[in-house]
Amino acid sequence: MIELNGVSKSYNGIRRAVDNLDLTIPDGEIFGFLGPNGAGKTTTIKMITGIIKPDAGQIRINGTDIAADPIKAKQRFGYVPDSPDLFLRLKGLEYVSFMADIYGVEQELRNSRIETLAKRFDMLDALGDTIQSYSHGMRQKIVIMGVLVHHPEVWILDEPLTGLDPKSSFTLKEMMREHADSGRTVFFSTHVLEVAEKLCDRVAIINKGKILFCGTFPQMQEHFQSHESLESLFLELTKHE
Amino acid sequence: MNNIWLLTKIMLKNSSRMGARKKGSEWKSLMLVALMLIGFLPMIISGVWFVAEMYDGLAQIGQESAILGMGLAMVSCAIFVLGIVYVITVFYYSQDVEHLLPLPLAPREILGAKFLVALFYEYLTELVLIGPLLVVYGVKSDAGVLYYLFAIVLFLVVPVVPLALSSILVMLFMRFTNIGKRKDRLRLIGGIVGIGAVLGFQYFIQRQNSAMEDIEQMQQQLLSGENVLLNLATQIFPSTKLAVLALVESGYWSGLGYLFAFLLATLAGILLFSFAGDRLYFAGVMGISDSAGTRRKVEGHAFAKLAQMRPAWWSYTIKEWRVIWRTPAYMLNCLLPSLLMPFLILIPLVGIQDRKDLLEAFRGWITGTGGISVAIFLAGSIVLAGMNSASVTAITREGQAFFLSKSFPLPFRQFLLAKLFPGTILSILSIFVLLAIAVWFLPITPLLAGLAVFVSIPGVMLMNQFGFLIDLQRPKLSWTSEQEAVKQNINPLFSLLFGGVLAAITILGVVSWGGSLIPVALVLFLVFGILNLMLYQVLVKKGPEWMDKIEK
Structure with a gap:
């Protein structure tokens, strides 16, 4: 579960990137975080993951306040950043193993998890090569593997489907569903509204740092008394902002 | 045209940090530049003096x-x-x-x-x-x-x-x-x-x-x-x-x-x-960033080796090592100085070898009972450590990956250890290279050699902690090439400058005291040991706060 209470962040003391955000993502849910470019999605995700500090408000991951006990809170989640061009000089396997070390995954467990993940993402033949030699999609896959190797309770994924081939994209969506169905939390941001519509249990639409809507897709249709697609509703919602 | x-x-704007500076930090930068100018002032003055003397001499004969x-x-x-x-x-x-x-x-x-x-x-x-x-x-x-x-x-x-x-x-x-x-x-x-x-x-x-x-x-x-x-x-x-x-x-x-x-x-x-x-x-x-993989499955022993479990801080250290070794720009700036710089210091020694009297004088000086010899060695090690960019670019080198690192559940002490380790080891390595060269040219007794290493280790540890402190204050995280991270970066200059000043203070202090070998070594060890502990305490206490402030 992720809870945000009155979270605000501004840059240079002027522009409010995130404005008094309240959000609760309960266990057992895939939660989609939508919004136009520059709406505050990545800033929110960076605050949840402890990369930047909110100016005000409180963030809890499975009940642990990230400001009060950052190490414990950070152990609870796995985070996929929006750009996978990281640690390019490491080999794929070195990177995943490094992530396993950071989260203290035991030897036996990590071996079997790496094997399973590599099979599911079709990466078995690439693990011995440096990440620099990977395509964009492969880099995305290795970053996702690095996160999933420690079986985090809460998944926080920033644009995780960008660049993935259809099969890997399908696999990741399948894994997200499995994870939520096992009673844990998946929080992800996306621009692909079809994916959000099909995959998410609930969505929030953010623009200019404020939540415009939060709820299920049918609730949204009811709210706007419309039977249009999420895309039309999204465009309508963010048009006048 | x-x-x-x-x-x-566009390129100049892109490579300068000024565009992305926060408000209110200009005066900080200005102050730093002013500090550096003051630091380099003796060098500039002696340069001016040298040219003026040369001019006067040559002018006499037109x-x-x-x-x-x-x-x-x-x-x-x-x-x-x-x-x-x-x-x-x-x-x-x-x-x-x-x-x-x-x-x-x-x-x-x-x-x-x-x-x-x-x-x-x-x-x-x-x-x-x-x-x-x-x-x-x-x-x-x-x-x-x-x-x-x-x-x-x-x-x-x-x-x-x-x-x-x-x-x-x-x-x-x-x-x-x-x-x-x-x-x-x-x-x-x-x-x-x-x-x-x-x-x-x-x-x-x-x-x-x-x-x-x-x-x-x-x-x-x-x-x-x-x-x-x-x-x-x-x-x-x-x-x-x-x-x-x-x-x-x-x-x-x-x-x-x-x-x-x-x-x-x-x-x-x-x-x-x-x-x-x-x-x-x-x-x-064309194709400069292409790098080909073998796309061969990793199995058996190779897999076990790469996936071996390690404590988090050690794993982080090994990651740092690998990145330094595999990145030409980092290797040139972090690894090679430790090995090559002692030789650069050596070259003048070779030069004066023809001048027997000078070398003899130097020998007499170094083999005397005074503590100055150990202070000179310590100063040399400190200067070498200042030339090594490993710790002073420890955060900068990560670039955008640093922000992912911030989301890791890694206690700051472990992070600090992992970041200081490579630079400190390299600096210690250069102590031994320097010692080997010194032993080759000068009749250094085993006692002096032992004491030199004994005092130099806390000396270079202090330099590395100081380097990390600088990088923690002002890391350069948005670079477009790894070379830019280590070369078009002012932080290594601070470390160099600090090394020079610290070395000068050490030598001046020991010269004015004039103590003999063992007391000087003990006092230097104690002084640098205490300075290390103090700086370590500052880093552990204030470090997490400083790290939190790095948001862009």
Whole structure:
């Protein structure tokens, strides 16, 4: 579960990137975080993951306040950043193993998890090569593997489907569903509204740092008394902002 | 031409931090620059003094213009050597290359802009190397306005030919090494051979000039045409002679003539560069970021080795090591200084080997019972540690990946340990290299050797902690090439400066105390040990807070 209470962040003391955000993502849910470019999605995700500090408000991951006990809170989640061009000089396997070390995954467990993940993402033949030699999609896959190797309770994924081939994209969506169905939390941001519509249990639409809507897709249709697609509703919602 | 200007402006903006600075941090930067200027002041003053003395000596026999010749020759050589590194970085390994290649630009347009960027950085070097000389000469010779006008023009134009030559050399090298899967390795080997050549060259120069210890002898050499550096430089860059003549005769029409001749020679250099660039650049730069994998499954022993479980901090340390080893720019700036710098310090020692009396005096000094010998060794180790960029770029090197690291559940102490480890180990390594060299040349007793290592270890640990402290305050995380992270970064300069000041204070302190060997070693060990503990406490206490503040 992720809870945000009155979270605000501004840059240079002027522009409010995130404005008094309240959000609760309960266990057992895939939660989609939508919004136009520059709406505050990545800033929110960076605050949840402890990369930047909110100016005000409180963030809890499975009940642990990230400001009060950052190490414990950070152990609870796995985070996929929006750009996978990281640690390019490491080999794929070195990177995943490094992530396993950071989260203290035991030897036996990590071996079997790496094997399973590599099979599911079709990466078995690439693990011995440096990440620099990977395509964009492969880099995305290795970053996702690095996160999933420690079986985090809460998944926080920033644009995780960008660049993935259809099969890997399908696999990741399948894994997200499995994870939520096992009673844990998946929080992800996306621009692909079809994916959000099909995959998410609930969505929030953010623009200019404020939540415009939060709820299920049918609730949204009811709210706007419309039977249009999420895309039309999204465009309508963010048009006048 | 318009495209060249446009590109140059964008590239310069992109590589300077100023655009992205937070409000209110300008005065901080200004203060830092001022501090550095104060730090380098003794160097500048002694440089000015040296030039003034030389001038007076040479003026008595009417040969003062030799100073200009030497200065311009020196600056041409320095720019040529430094240019090779800049060109490799700016022309080839900068990330904007991939964005520029698809644009409808001619090679000479991209090259022209990149050349100007490299030139801009060379001006900074030139300012330090020859700025004081030009001013001192002008003041001393009561030169007119024309002299200064000519000096400014020459200042701007002199680096062009050496830089064009190093560009052509690099373009040839890159063109013919852009082959096969192992091109990165091929280039690294080429680069190391290049460094070897530069070291050899320096050795050669030092050896030739070894008899040159005082100003009078240097003046003699300059007059009799025996100065190897000057001869070599004017042979490689014949146009330099025209520049000198233009300055010397700046009051006459002939000076103007020489200036034009020099400008023409420079223009020829630019044309040659442009001609070579059109033919060589694209063939060398295309596919530069490609690196091929084997796409072979990792199994059995290899898998077990790569996936072996380690404690988090140790795993982080190993990650740091791997990145340093596998990134040519990091290797050159973090790894090689530890191994090569002691040799650079050694070269003058070789030079003075011919001068038995001096070496004997030095031997007597070092083998005496005084504690000064151990202080000198400690100062040497501290200076070496200051030259090593490993700890002072520990955060900068991570670039954008640093933000992912911030989301790791890693206690700050462990992070600190992992970040300090590689630099400290490398610094300790250089202590032993330095010791080995010292033992080779000087009759160092086992006791002195032991004590030297004993006091140097806390010395270099302090330097590494200080380096990390600087990087934690002002890391440069948005860079477009790894070279930019370590080279176009002011932080290593602070570490260098701090090392110099600390070494000077140590030597001065011990000299004024005049204690004997063992007490001096014990006191130095204690003092540096306590300083280490204090700095460590500060880092552990304030570090997490400082790290939290790094948000962009």
